Amino acid sequence: MKQSKILLAHGAGGKLSHDLVKELFLPFLENDILCTLDDSAIIPTEGPRLAFTTDSYVVKPLFFPGGDIGRLSICGTVNDLAMAGAAPLGISASFILEEGFPTQELERIIVSIQQAAREAGVMVVAGDTKVVERGAAEGLFITTSGVGIIREGVEIAGSHALPGDSVIINGPIGDHEAGVLLARGEFSLKGEIESDCAPLSGLVQAMLDACSDIHVLRDPTRGGLATVLWEIANASKVGVIVEEERIKVKTEVRGMCDLLGFDPYYLANEGKLVAFVPQQEAERVLDAMKADPLGRESAVVGRVVDENPGKVLLKTRIGGHRLLEPLSGEQFPRIC
Amino acid sequence: MNQRKRIHEGDRASIMLKEISALVDGHIRLMEVCGTHTVSIFRSGIRSLLPKGLELISGPGCPVCVTPVGEIDRAIALAQIQDVTLLTFGDLMRVPGTSSSLNQERAVGRDIRVVTSPLDALEIAQGEPQRRIIFFAVGFETTSPAIAAAVREARRKRIANLYLLCSQRLIPPAIRALLSSRSVKIDGFILPGHVSVIIGKTPYSFIAREFSLMGVITGFEALDILEGVYMLLRQKKEGRSEIEVQYTRVVKEEGNRLALEIMEEVFEPFDARWRGLGVIPESGLTLREEFKEMDAALVFDIPYEDRKDPPGCLCGQILQGLKRPLDCPLFDTRCTPENPVGPCMVSSEGSCAAFHKYGAST
Numbered sequence: 185m186k187q188s189k190i191l192l193a194h195g196a197g198g199k200l201s202h203d204l205v206k207e208l209f210l211p212f213l214e215n216d217i218l219c220t221l222d223d224s225a226i227i228p229t230e231g232p233r234l235a236f237t238t239d240s241y242v243v244k245p246l247f248f249p250g251g252d253i254g255r256l257s258i259c260g261t262v263n264d265l266a267m268a269g270a271a272p273l274g275i276s277a278s279f280i281l282e283e284g285f286p287t288q289e290l291e292r293i294i295v296s297i298q299q300a301a302r303e304a305g306v307m308v309v310a311g312d313t314k315v316v317e318r319g320a321a322e323g324l325f326i327t328t329s330g331v332g333i334i335r336e337g338v339e340i341a342g343s344h345a346l347p348g349d350s351v352i353i354n355g356p357i358g359d360h361e362a363g364v365l366l367a368r369g370e371f372s373l374k375g376e377i378e379s380d381c382a383p384l385s386g387l388v389q390a391m392l393d394a395c396s397d398i399h400v401l402r403d404p405t406r407g408g409l410a411t412v413l414w415e416i417a418n419a420s421k422v423g424v425i426v427e428e429e430r431i432k433v434k435t436e437v438r439g440m441c442d443l444l445g446f447d448p449y450y451l452a453n454e455g456k457l458v459a460f461v462p463q464q465e466a467e468r469v470l471d472a473m474k475a476d477p478l479g480r481e482s483a484v485v486g487r488v489v490d491e492n493p494g495k496v497l498l499k500t501r502i503g504g505h506r507l508l509e510p511l512s513g514e515q516f517p518r519i520c
Numbered sequence: 521m522n523q524r525k526r527i528h529e530g531d532r533a534s535i536m537l538k539e540i541s542a543l544v545d546g547h548i549r550l551m552e553v554c555g556t557h558t559v560s561i562f563r564s565g566i567r568s569l570l571p572k573g574l575e576l577i578s579g580p581g582c583p584v585c586v587t588p589v590g591e592i593d594r595a596i597a598l599a600q601i602q603d604v605t606l607l608t609f610g611d612l613m614r615v616p617g618t619s620s621s622l623n624q625e626r627a628v629g630r631d632i633r634v635v636t637s638p639l640d641a642l643e644i645a646q647g648e649p650q651r652r653i654i655f656f657a658v659g660f661e662t663t664s665p666a667i668a669a670a671v672r673e674a675r676r677k678r679i680a681n682l683y684l685l686c687s688q689r690l691i692p693p694a695i696r697a698l699l700s701s702r703s704v705k706i707d708g709f710i711l712p713g714h715v716s717v718i719i720g721k722t723p724y725s726f727i728a729r730e731f732s733l734m735g736v737i738t739g740f741e742a743l744d745i746l747e748g749v750y751m752l753l754r755q756k757k758e759g760r761s762e763i764e765v766q767y768t769r770v771v772k773e774e775g776n777r778l779a780l781e782i783m784e785e786v787f788e789p790f791d792a793r794w795r796g797l798g799v800i801p802e803s804g805l806t807l808r809e810e811f812k813e814m815d816a817a818l819v820f821d822i823p824y825e826d827r828k829d830p831p832g833c834l835c836g837q838i839l840q841g842l843k844r845p846l847d848c849p850l851f852d853t854r855c856t857p858e859n860p861v862g863p864c865m866v867s868s869e870g871s872c873a874a875f876h877k878y879g880a881s882t
Contacts, residue, residue: 186859189627193858200858429530444636445556445868447563502533502742504565507879512857 197406197452198511221419222342223402224268226334235270237261238329246293246323248367250359250379251454254293257326258300258308259383259454260405266388267401267457269340270332274309275301280325283318293324304383306330337396344399345420349488350466352459354387354473355380355481356432357409358451362440377436382455387476391459394472400460403453410449410508412458413496424496426486426508449498450511460488529743533569536746541571543753548574549705550752551841553691554581554712555869556740562878564742574749577704577841578874580694580797581712583659584611584867585839588795589827591687592617595656596625597822598685604820605631605648607641608656611867614860618827638663638670645674645682654683654816661718664688664805665779668786671811683816686806689792691715692723693803697794699731704841708752709735710745713767718783720775721763728761739767786811795829795863796836835862838871845875852876 185207193200210219217225224235241257251259257277265272277297281290301308363379384403391398400420404412409431417424433441433448441448455478461469466484473479496508552558558578561567567576580586596617599606606622613623613634626632631651635641641655657667667688674682691712698704711724716737727735734755738748748766755762765771783805792804807815817823829836833855834848845851845864855861857873864870 191623191627203858445559498565500563500565500742501529502564502566502569502746503530503537504568506562506565506568509877509879512877 196511198411200512201406202510220341220343222268223264224270224332226268232336233334235265235268235332235334236329237264237268238327239264240325240327242322242325243364244322245364245367246289248364248379249376250363251381252293252296253324253326254296255300255381256454257328258297258304258306259381261328261330262300262304262306262383262385263403263454263457265330265332266383266385267340267403268332268334269338269388269392269398269401270334271389272304272306272330272332272385275306275328275330276310276312277308278312278327279314280321280327281313281315282321282323283315285323290324300383304385306385335392335396338392338398340398340401342400342402342416342419345416345422345424345460345488346399346462347422347488347490348463349399349460350463350484351413351424351426351486351488352461352466352470352473352482353409353431353485354384354457354479355455356434356437357404357453357456358433358437358441358448360454361408361451362437362448366440375436377434377440380453380455382478384455384457384478387473387478388457390472390476390479391469394468395461395465397465398459398461398469400458402458404456404458405452405454407511408448408450408452409458410447410496411510413508414510416458416460417496418494420488421493423489423492423494424486425489425499426496427499428501429499430483430485432481432483449508463487532743533746536743536750537569540574540746540750540753543750543757544571544573545757546573548707548753548756549577550574550708550710550749551577551579551706552581552710552745553579553695554715555585555867555871556714557581557710557712557738557745558871558874559869560740560742561745562874564745566742566745570749576710577706577844578838578871579709579841580698580794580839581660581691582839582864582867582869582871583663583689584609584615585835585863585870586689586694586794586796587612587615587658587687587863588793589617589829590793590825591685592621593827594817594822594824595622595685596620598654598816598820599625599630599632601652601820603650603652605633605644605651605653606656607633607635607644607653609636609658610634611869612656612658614866615863616830616861638667641682642670642673642677642679645679646677649681652681652683654685656687657684658687660689660691660712661715661783664783664787665718665776668782671786671807671814672782674814675811683814683819684807685816686787686804687792688787688805689794690789690803690805692719692726693800694794694797695724696726697797697800697803698840699727699733701840706733706841707756708733710748710752711735711737711763713737713739713744713771716765716767716771716775718776718779720771721765721773724763728763732761734761735763737763737765737767737771739769793824793826794839796839830861833862835864835872838864845872848872
């Protein structure tokens with residue numbers, strides 16, 4: 185590794201996070217399953233294939249409009265399973281609590297976990313708590329792991345995009361990160377933006393009912409839409425063209441981005457997915473998505489092409505184009 | 521509603537682009553002085569749409585980029601003093617000094633915090649009277665009025681533990697220096713609209729009067745920029761050299777009198793050093809005599825010392841429009857946003873960062 189110390193940017197989900205995994209973790213832990221670097225690992229068994237994933241949550245503040253660390257810890261893991269096309273079977277939740285943390289707040293977080301698990305149709309089936317001395321953790325960190333089952337015939341992976349595929353998103357982007365940043369109150373900005381934090385397992389199962397041949401699913405969390413599209417373009421060795429005019433961004437999110445010089449394509453989402461589906465199936469998938477409360481604003485935003493493999497081209501509103509590169513070098517505060 | 525407005529935007533852009541193409545004759549070089557314009561030009565894909573003969577070059581209007589190494593070193597030296605908290609805008613954290621950066625200093629335990637407004641400095645100073653709070657004041661005419669307001673407010677509230685490291689700079693003297701050096705060929709300037717919200721139009725009149733060049737004070741939306749370019753080309757076609765305002769919806773000829781007054785009350789111009797451009801007469805702002813007890817450089821006795829730019833780094837020439845980021849041998853090799861060598865790769869408004877992020881091909 186180039187850097188001798190871990191920087192905050194190593195956790196931002198962009199290029200440095202990528203390098204950290206590639207240069208430090210993979211050389212030692214390498215195996216066929218881990219190396220796909222998809223949101224969930226797919227484990228073959230004698231019966232149905234299992235999807236398995238884990239994620240830690242260190243968001244600050246713990247409570248924000250539209251969610252809290254508890255809701256986030258369920259949605260994030262459920263969504264990682266869903267991005268493999270898996271229906272969630274069970275979740276474990278592990279808590280690192282800072283000495284002095286108010287039990288009343290902990291209760292609020294647990295109730296929120298209960299609620300989110302109910303929405304996702306999954307149970308928390310195992311757990312653990314550890315308490316560390318004051319100052320050794322900031323309030324509360326949560327790690328959740330999840331197992332899910334992938335139905336027969338479903339083959340979803342970041343490397344499966346094909347030229348001709350349509351690219352679909354289930355609504356406006358950037359709400360989660362914009363909401364959390366605003367809730368931190370660091371920018372002397374007034375107003376409230378609600379995080380989109382939601383479990384996507386139901387939506388994904390409805391999409392698979394409409395078309396089992398979905399090629400790629402990804403949730404654009406850290407690093408945002410731009411980074412996820414870039415990762416898919418690279419893993420699948422295809423070019424991706426998306427149109428600015430079709431990608432929705434709420435006015436208040438756009439306004440905040442304009443003020444702070446942020447780009448909404450790099451903001452994290454916690455209730456959004458990007459789907460790559462064969463063009464002839466796109467209408468059917470879109471209809472199924474629009475029938476789901478979490479997919480009402482779904483739209484086709486782009487397509488996959490042969491040209492420029494590994495590159496993502498954004499057609500701008502005024503008819504120009506630019507490349508969407510992965511998030512790089514920016515140090516966003518902790519948002520998930 | 522929104523959707524309709526945007527489709528309309530595309531139509532308007534294509535009409536304007538046709539008119540621009542019709543006006544381009546031979547090779548024309550326009551400088552967008554300000555980093556906000558550079559980023560907007562990249563983001564909206566304007567570069568991919570302009571006719572071949574029309575070249576846009578980025579100028580020195582990125583406050584982080586023009587802050588010289590010596591000034592970064594001075595901020596680091598201040599941060600190393602006991603009981604000192606250094607407050608800075610985020611981009612400055614990662615700009616390399618001679619042997620360290622504010623980011624590295626924070627990693628070894630110095631109290632360095634990122635703020636987004638000078639008013640945050642006031643609050644912090646009030647909330648932590650036991651610490652000495654130094655605000656690293658960097659920016660152009662757009663941020664200086666707010667910094668001046670914070671200084672005046674600190675005086676009114678008798679806050680005694682707030683200091684400034686004054687590193688603010690002024691845009692018109694930098695343009696004059698660029699033009700006087702005659703090293704770069706420019707046909708006209710896309711001038712920053714937000715600076716003129718404060719200073720108005722008159723401070724740029726020398727561009728037309730003394731150098732017979734044109735300038736258009738321009739807004740930051742894609743259509744604003746296209747219109748600004750169009751207005752410049754019109755002038756050229758008609759043989760005029762004037763300063764015009766495209767951004768009329770917010771810019772007044774005389775600027776913002778209140779903001780100018782408060783700046784004038786707190787600060788006075790001094791000969792400041794710019795990265796790449798050297799010392800430019802009356803191009804920086806420093807505290808007036810009556811506020812000198814807040815001047816961190818004086819109070820803590822850390823005078824400015826000239827330092828060399830990082831070896832091989834072309835930021836200095838890129839800021840003058842003499843070189844483009846792609847001309848730099850370090851670009852995307854040794855110098856990346858993860859490991860920046862020069863400030864143009866650090867700042868979100870730096871042209872190297874923009875070339876890197878939005879793709880050199882566009």
